[in-house]
Amino acid sequence: MNKHALLSASGAAKWLNCTPSARLEEKIPNRTSNYAREGTLAHTLAELTVNYWLNNISEMDFENQKDELVASEEGQEFFNMEMQEYINDYAKLITDKVKAAKEVCEDTFAELEVKVDFSKWVPDGFGTSDCVIVSDKILEIIDLKYGKGHRVEAAGNLQMRLYALGALEYYGQLYDIEKIRMTIFQPRLSGVQSSDEITVKELLKWAEEVVRPKAKEAFEGKGEFAPSEEICKFCRAKEECRARYDYNLNIFDESPDPLLITPDEAAAVLTKAGDMRGWLDDLEDLVYSALMKGEKVNGYKIVEGRSNRAFADESKVVKAMKKAGYKEALLYEKKLITLTQMEKDFGKKEVAEILKDLIIKPKGKPKLVPESDKRPEMQINEAVIAAFDEN
Ligand code: SF4
Known part of the structure; x- marks a missing residue:
């Protein structure tokens, strides 16, 4: 088995929506970020902690293995008390779920870091599910997301559905499963958890009608590019992709005609340009990396940035x-x-x-966001206007 599947579960939103992206990404080297390294450490700690909480390992084994983890390069860099607290919240979630399920079905069991194989629908498709709980007629997939950048919803989540398919493929042969519950837990976002359920019948229908044909196209590098703000930012080809370039440059073709535009017209452009800000940063990264490699780029050069004076020896x-x-x-x-x-x-x-x-939390300044943003709309009244006018 390769370490990284071409059509991975975590990249499903990309290759199911923009099918040629998977083969295009192959041309771009994979860079490991510090976020990814921190996430890997958190997941290793999570597996260890949950195993301890479920009494699969002794306290001594837990402490010894944790000491080793903390002493590792990643541990030295990213481990802190806050991380252990978050992971304890995750361990509590799993143990509570197992306990509740055991009250209904005493044969309930949980497995951690489960390799799931969904290659029946997706060529070479496999992944690792953080936790699978098998109970009477119901299989639950739990995914720990350690990032705090953005909230991920379980409803209709493509990654979770692929994990569900892989888990069903294995456990479905041994147990009578009718329904699958998919739960995403994000401890650093105030312990947000969201769940979705799907019947086995619905899941298999989706696998046959949507996943199988799209996965075939993606594997063959065929289909239409589908640039969008949500998808491109997670794509390795985001800097060089010509489809994204064309999409963003053509965005302003429909210019509003009056001499003065209205706020509604401005909002329409902002919505269309959602990806522009991130794209400009990506372009800057591309030009910067080329120059740093000694290549020539028309109109740009690298200069020494400003630096601050410092003591040579305190x-x-x-x-x-x-x-x-x-x-x-x-x-x-x-x-x-x-x-x-x-x-x-x-x-x-x-x-x-x-x-x-x-600890106090002052009121945040009014902020412009698209209507789709999950936060409730701020009530603008005279007091709010006065409070923020003063600043
Ligand atoms: S950058 Fe966007 S459009 Fe281009 S391949 Fe990736 S996901 Fe598709």
């Missing part, structure tokens, strides 16, 4: 200032670390408990 600075007659106490300042840093170092719950009423 202990020698202190010595020199003291020798010049300045008191050591005057050379240092005492500064409180930020709330975010405290939560990382000491754990979110611990800090919340100690500081209780000492």
Whole structure:
């Protein structure tokens, strides 16, 4: 088995919507980000912690393996108390679910980091599901998303459905399963969890009618490119893709005709240009990387950026200032670390408990977002206008 499937479950939103993307991405080297490294560490810790919470391993084994993990390169870089707290929330979610399911069916069991194979519908399609709970007639797939960038909904989630197919392919042969529940847990987004359910019949219908034909096209690199803000940002070809380039450059063809445009017309352009901001950053990255490799790019060059002066050796600075007659106490300042840093170092719950009423959250400034944004609309009244006019 390859480490990365061409048509992966996590990339399903891309290749099911923009079928030629998978073969195009093959031409672009895969870069590992720090977010991905942090996510991998969190998932390894999650597997270990849940195994301990489910009594699959002893406390000593848990502590020893955790010490090893924390001492690893990723552990040194990304582990903190906050991470363990978030993972404990995930472990609680799993153990609560297993306990509740056992009350109905005592044969319920959970498996972690399950390799799921959905190659019956998707050429070479496989992935790893964080947790599968098998109970009476119901199979639950749980996915831990450690990122805090954006909320991911389980409803209609293509990645979860492919995991469900792979899990059904295996467990469906051994157990009588009628329904599949898919749950996404995002501990860093205030423990958001969302679930969706699908019957086995509906899932298999979707697999035959949608997945199989689209996967064939994607595997063969055929079909239409479908650039969009939601999909392109997760694509490895996002910088070089010509379809995205054409789509973004053609976006302003339908110019409104009056001399002065209305807010509605401006909003229509903003909606269409949703991908433009990210795309311009991607283009900048592309030109920057080419120049850094020594290639020539018309109209651009690399210059030395601004830099700030710094002390070459702090202990020698202190010595020199003291020798010049300045008191050591005057050379240092005492500064409180930020709330975010405290939560990382000491754990979110611990800090919340100690500081209780000492944490305030001022009202956010009015912000323009598309209507599809999940947040409730802010009521604009005179008090709001006055409050933000002063600033
Ligand atoms: S950048 Fe967008 S349009 Fe281009 S291949 Fe990727 S997903 Fe498709």
